Amino acid sequence: MFLLFLGLIFFTAISTSMGYLKIPVSDVLKVLAYEVTGDRSFVSQVNSVYQYVIWDVRLPRILTSLIVGAGLSICGVVFQAILLNPLADPYTLGISAGAAFGGSIALLFDINWFGIYSVSIFAFLGALGTLIAVLGISRSSGTFSSHTLILSGIIVSAILSALISFIKYMADEQVAVLIFWLMGSFVSKSWTDVAVTFSFVIAGFLVFLFFARELDIICLGDRTASSLGIDPERIRIILLITASFVTAVCVSVSGIIGFIGLVVPHLMRFFFGSKSERLIPASALSGAILLMGADTITRAFLPREVPIGVITAIIGGPFFCYIFVKKSRSEY
């Protein structure tokens, strides 16, 4: 766990130095020292362009990717446990489809009531609307069990994706923008994005850690959970709403980035076991490293920016296969 943390810091520094403009790691550290302490002597020998690139362009983007990676990964852990399905991810309940729908509407009708944040805010509202719809449908059947939740998620997602297809069909010229946004990107993220995602993700993280043991216990079934003094329905609702908020914020900032929320918790189970008190911090750290790594690849190595969702799937998929095959072999 501590190694993961060191890795995170190490890769952040490396990543900041990489890009179209190569900047020595030492200069990165100097700029950081200046911004933190306010002591000008740190940057007396650093090119002022570097200073701008590091502090105003690269760091916000890198930090956003870190935070979103951590956010999606911890939500993955929570959704897998609540839905009792190790193949669930933050998008299983249709949150992504809802966000995509909201964002698409904003893009299609060129809505800019909220300036440059319009698309994000619409995406967020779309995600929340979906959550309310899914919970509503699930509730009508009496209980919030994993079955009813997954089923309502599928229903709502199906309707939404049909609507999104319709919007794409209507969009004509904007369709490229729309598709690019849907596939996810961290281009031109600001410190505001960093602040917003950070506050939601850290709040979610704390709530998840607080209920980590209850989360494990509700995986054993409602009767066992009740006999251990836990109200499974209540815990499910609290964690579901929290995780959906965190997911909605992540999606609204960066678009739909698949795979992280599914693969990271899975991989971490191999190394850290399934207990949430360990799995959640481990997933947060490694998800952060993974998504930042993927973003660095698209930003610094590839000749053109490729949507980050594509990178995560291309790298994550084969890696996941490798681990999966290797693990299966060692067992049988």
Add this chain to the structure above:
Amino acid sequence: MSIELFRLDKVSFFYKSSKKKAIDEISISIEKGYFWGIIGPNGSGKTTLLDLLAGFKKPSSGRIFFNGKEILKYKKKELAKAISFVPQKFYVSIPFQVKDILIMGRHPFMGRFSPPSSYDLYLVKSISELLKISDLSDRYITELSGGEIQRVIIARALVQDTPVIILDEPTSNMDISHAIEVLGIIQDQVRKKGKTAIMAIHDINLAGMYCDKLIIIKDGRIVCYGDTSEILEERIIKDVFDVECKVIKENSTGERYVLFKKKSV
């Protein structure tokens, strides 16, 4: 003089979806310190009755008292320290290690963020040895057989170390050797530690061998209840299960063995 543990006062329960009462005006007093067995045909209300006793379901009418106080007035955490529960269906899809699941049994006694105490770990260790699952400790629950899983969940409930243990068909997936071993362990907990066990069970023979007292129910009503040696009779089994049988009495121990006869088709 035996002490009353549960008292049910004209308790009924019906599910929203059906008009039939799952439990129909049951009044009974369940005393402390015995191994109670609940037997009855499929759909007779055994699981519902256990759910009511454990406080998972609220009676549609009537009242349930536990240690003299109405069960609905207890806090969930308080009940968790008094009653443990072994469910009939148990399916876990998340790959927890067996030791993780066992320590969850100590949840009601642990602080939110505090690690397990040495006593918690001692209980896990000694009960694993008792149920012979020590060598499963590092295995994943998702890889175990049905019988192994049942032993793990019974161990999980024993780790909770409560005065009352409620079990719903705990031996349904076990071979006869494991079933006898596990029921022996529960009987031992009752006899030596003064606990009370209440178990729904299909196998009338196992009930006759291990349970001190039986509650026989059919269609949500109690047919009769009392000492196993007194009520496990050919006539009652014929009435309740519609099967002819012969009951062999072991008078020295009070155990009963039931030999069933074929039904003509």
